[in-house]
Amino acid sequence: MTPKYSILMVCMGNICRSPTAEAVLRHLVQEAELGDRVRIDSAGTLDYHVGSPPDRRSQEHATKRGYDLSKLRARQVAASDFEEFDLILAMDWQNLGELEEMCPPQHRRKLMRLMEFAPPGINDIVPDPYTGGPLMFERVLDQVEAACRGLLVFIRNRLATAPS
Known part of the structure; x- marks a missing residue:
């Protein structure tokens, strides 16, 4: 089994x-021809936007x-996510704390x-661009x-060392 x-x-x-x-990770995984071996999803810690498409500005940028x-729709983190996913990546410390409470x-x-996979010297969180301008996006x-480039290396290593 793969x-x-x-x-x-x-x-x-x-x-x-x-x-x-x-979307970025999915693109990189497809380019690496690993699309059939990697499942990628996203969710929110809050239920404010369940069922909504991504923010128009996020889509444009x-x-x-x-x-x-365009095809993505917001959902809230579910209890089953902690069982189903191998890795759950928070965008900032607050989200990580909320995940820790639920997990x-x-x-x-x-x-x-997520930023634990970035090269040194880059911010340790992904800032929320919602109230910011185009430069924030x-x-x-x-x-x-x-x-995500660093994460792809991590995924490749995990897949290479996983039992078949």
């Missing part, structure tokens, strides 16, 4: 940062870089911040791209 790996990206409302991270967020103890090892993309 090993598989699953990742859940998490922010507050699942309309800006986490869908952006989902992502489209300029070749990422399609059963046996799954806490799955919780990390570009900054989010820059940071997410950098972290």
